[in-house]
Amino acid sequence: MKGNQINGQLVTEKDLLALGYRKYYGKDLDIYYNQAICAHVGNCVRGDSGVFEVGRKPWIIADNGESADHSIAVVDSCPSGALKWVRHDS
Numbered sequence: 001m002k003g004n005q006i007n008g009q010l011v012t013e014k015d016l017l018a019l020g021y022r023k024y025y026g027k028d029l030d031i032y033y034n035q036a037i038c039a040h041v042g043n044c045v046r047g048d049s050g051v052f053e054v055g056r057k058p059w060i061i062a063d064n065g066e067s068a069d070h071s072i073a074v075v076d077s078c079p080s081g082a083l084k085w086v087r088h089d090s
């Protein structure tokens with residue numbers, strides 16, 4: 001699922017916050033999460049446990065991954081749409 005789109009449309013911070021996503025700020029990339037949508041499949045945690053760690057507060061640290069591109073790939077692997085990303089330079 002494209003992590004920067006909903007129904008084929010590019011998403012903005014404003015859209016995501018209005019839809020109930022919570023923002024996790026990063027230097028290059030913000031990650032958004034909507035708990036109500038999460039299917040608890042775990043692709044995120046398996047994809048990069050530096051960024052996503054259940055039980056940690058905050059459980060998402062956007063700057064803690066291998067690279068912004070890798071974090072984007074992990075967010076894109078979320079099957080439910082609970083994770084989204086917005087890149088600062090896009």
Ligand code: SF4
Binds near residue numbers: 079
């Ligand atoms: S990959 Fe998406 S659906 Fe799966 S646990 Fe992570 S946020 Fe939830």
